[in-house]
Amino acid sequence: MSRPRLPFADPDAARRHIYSLVAALACLIQVAVAVVDHLGPAPGVVWEPVVGALLCLGAAATLRYSRVSLSAVDHAVLVAATLSVGVQVVQAFGTPAAPAPRLYFTGVFLFIAGFSILPPRWAMLYTAAVYAVFGALTLTREAGQDLTLLAEMGLIGVLIGHLSIYGQQVSAKRAQTLLFQKLALTDPLTGLDNRRAMYDRLKQAFAEVPQGQDFAVIMLDVDHFKQVNDRYGHDKGDQVLQQVGAVLRAQVRAGDHVARWGGEEFLVLARVRDEGEARAVTTRLWRAVRDAQVEGLPPITASLGVAFASHADSLAGLLHRADTELYRAKALGRDRVILAGEAPPVPGRPPQERPLSVM
Structure with a gap:
C-alpha cells in the first residue's frame, strides 16, 4: 500500500506556488500605490508602480500558466527591474527637482534581488554597478538630501550583502549537517532506515x-x-x-x-x-x-x-x-x-500454503 502524497511534496512545485502568490500580492500592492499616487496632491500617472505591477503580474502569470524554469523567471525579473529602475533613475536625476526618496528604496530592492538571484560574486559586482550609477548621478547634483540617502543606501547594500552571504553559508552548513545525519541513519544499499x-x-x-x-x-x-x-x-x-x-x-x-x-x-x-x-x-x-x-x-x-x-x-x-x-x-x-504465542503446526500436517523452494 503506497503512502498518500502530501501537497507540494516536490520542493520546486512548492516554490513555484509560493513565488506566484508573492508576485500576485506584490502586483496588488503596486496597483494600490499607483492609485494613491494618482489621487494625491499632484494627480497624474506615476509610472514606477505601474511598471512594477505589470512586472509582478507577468511573473505570476508565467509561473502559474507555463513551464518556464524558476531560474529563467528570476533572471528575467532582475533584468526587467534593472532596466525599469535605470530609466527612472536617469529621468529623475535629469530633472531640476530632487528625486523622490522612493527611488533610492527601489535601488535597495535591486540589491536584495541581486543577492537573491545571482551567485555571491556576481551579486557583489551587480550591486556595485547599481550603486555606482546612483552615486555618479547623485554627485553631479547639489542636494544634501541626495548625499544622505546615497550614504544610507550604501550602508544598506553592505548589510544586505553580508547577511545574504552569511545566510548562504549557514544554509550550506545546515544542509551538509542534515545530509550527514541522513547518511548516518540510512542503509546505503537499500535506502531504508538502518x-x-x-x-x-x-x-x-x-x-x-x-x-x-x-x-x-x-x-x-x-x-x-x-x-x-x-x-x-x-x-x-x-x-x-x-x-x-x-x-x-x-x-x-x-x-x-x-x-x-x-x-x-x-x-x-x-x-x-x-x-x-x-x-x-x-x-x-x-x-x-x-x-x-x-x-x-x-x-x-x-x-x-x-x-x-x-x-x-x-x-x-x-x-x-x-x-x-x-x-x-x-x-x-x-x-x-x-x-508470538501461536501454536506450531500439527506434525505431519502440511501448512495452508506450501513453501516455495528457493534453491
Whole structure:
C-alpha cells in the first residue's frame, strides 16, 4: 500500500506556488500605490508602480500558466527591474527637482534581488554597478538630501550583502549537517532506515504506546540468502536485498516503518489493534516478497516472526521475542509467518500454503 502524497511534496512545485502568490500580492500592492499616487496632491500617472505591477503580474502569470524554469523567471525579473529602475533613475536625476526618496528604496530592492538571484560574486559586482550609477548621478547634483540617502543606501547594500552571504553559508552548513545525519541513519544499499534509526523509532514507540493500543515488531529474514551469494555472486545478492527493501517500502502503511536490520534481515514496526490485524499486515508483506523477482534468480521467499509490545516488559524483550519467532519459522520449514504465542503446526500436517523452494 503506497503512502498518500502530501501537497507540494516536490520542493520546486512548492516554490513555484509560493513565488506566484508573492508576485500576485506584490502586483496588488503596486496597483494600490499607483492609485494613491494618482489621487494625491499632484494627480497624474506615476509610472514606477505601474511598471512594477505589470512586472509582478507577468511573473505570476508565467509561473502559474507555463513551464518556464524558476531560474529563467528570476533572471528575467532582475533584468526587467534593472532596466525599469535605470530609466527612472536617469529621468529623475535629469530633472531640476530632487528625486523622490522612493527611488533610492527601489535601488535597495535591486540589491536584495541581486543577492537573491545571482551567485555571491556576481551579486557583489551587480550591486556595485547599481550603486555606482546612483552615486555618479547623485554627485553631479547639489542636494544634501541626495548625499544622505546615497550614504544610507550604501550602508544598506553592505548589510544586505553580508547577511545574504552569511545566510548562504549557514544554509550550506545546515544542509551538509542534515545530509550527514541522513547518511548516518540510512542503509546505503537499500535506502531504508538502518538499525540505529529503527532502534530510536522503537524506543520512542515503546515508551509512548497509548493505553489500550499496541504495535507489532515484524522481523523478516530472506531464505537461503547465503546460497544466493555463493551460487550467483554478491551482486545478485545485493539485488535481492534491494528488491526486498523496495517491496517492503511500497507495502508498509502510512505511520509504519521499515528498516534493514542487518545482513539479510529486515524489521517492520507496524501499529496494529490486535493479532488479527498483525497477521493480515504480515501476510501481505510475506506475499509481496514472494511475488518479487530478480532476473536470473529463482523466486524469493522469506520467514517472518512477529512479536507484540503489549506482551513484552522491555524493548530488548520485544526484539528477542520477534527474533525467537523468526527462528521458529525457519525451523518449521521457512517461507512462513509465525506470531508470538501461536501454536506450531500439527506434525505431519502440511501448512495452508506450501513453501516455495528457493534453491
